[in-house]
Amino acid sequence: NNIDIPIVLHLDHAKNIETIKKAIDYGFTSVMYDGSKLSLKENIINTKKVIEIAHKKNISVEGELGYLNNEDGTGKIILKYTNEIEAKKYVEDTKVDALAIAIGNAHGIYMTKPSLNFKQLEILNKIVTCPLVLHGSSGIQKNDLQKAIDLGIRKFNINTEVSNTGVKTIREYLLKYPENKKLNLRLETVLEEARKQMTEKIINYINIFNKK
Structure with a gap:
């Protein structure tokens, strides 16, 4: 809280609301609630709870829609893209500050060359009002990262x-x-x-x- 440069102390991939509450109490200035493995309805309900807590203290909240493998890079990678209709509903219902999406990205080391679905990113960027986030950006080629910026990605996880x-x-x-x-x-x-x-x-x- 005593640093003047524009950075945040971010809690990533928290699935437990109590953990998020503790992080906020300890001084985190940005949190992510990861309800991506839940149903859309459950994800919305829980994200709204987190936002109610965080926004009272002017802390930004990132949500996630679309399945990625485990954060440590383990688990099977499934190419399941974030649905634009679900994304629109999620963002409008929760008023989340940023949305992490799945467009062919994955956590950990890519065993083959990653292939991002830029067409889906373009659709999501047009229909979703908040900034978009790309997790699993390690190993993605420079040109693809820069193209993702052009099409709406505003935060990368590396x-x-x-x-x-x-x-x-x-x-x-x-x-x-x-x-x-x-x-x-x-x-x-x-x-x-x-x-x-x-x-x-x-x-x-x-x-x-x-x-x-």
Whole structure:
């Protein structure tokens, strides 16, 4: 709350309303309620409850429609796109601040080249009034990300690629400095190197998203 730059502290993929309440009490300035595995009716009811709590404290709420696999990248990927009629009803009924959609994106590492349904994105952007969010953006080609911006995406989730960059850096660092060469290797030293590479990855994405 004491930072002057325009960022939010965001709680992602919360499925429990009590967890969201705690996050708000602890100072989160943005929350996501993920009711994507529920029926549309249940998702709307629960999202409205979250919005009632969050908007009283001027905290934005992101919702989700359309099935994605598990947030950690596990689970079967099913190409089930967000339906535009359901999306319109969900946004109008809940007054949600942003909507995460499914257009061929998936959490985790893509085993094959991702294929986004830009036609469906274009339809959703015309019919939905709030900003659209693309989860599972790690591994999507630069040109496709920028095309998604042109067609209405206003927030991207790229945790997998940033996380994998950190893990890769740590693995390489430990191979470079095995125990018999560096007995007193400090954890903070390894993490500092990982953070450096993760920062570079984030800067690279910022440059992609800041396309003119």
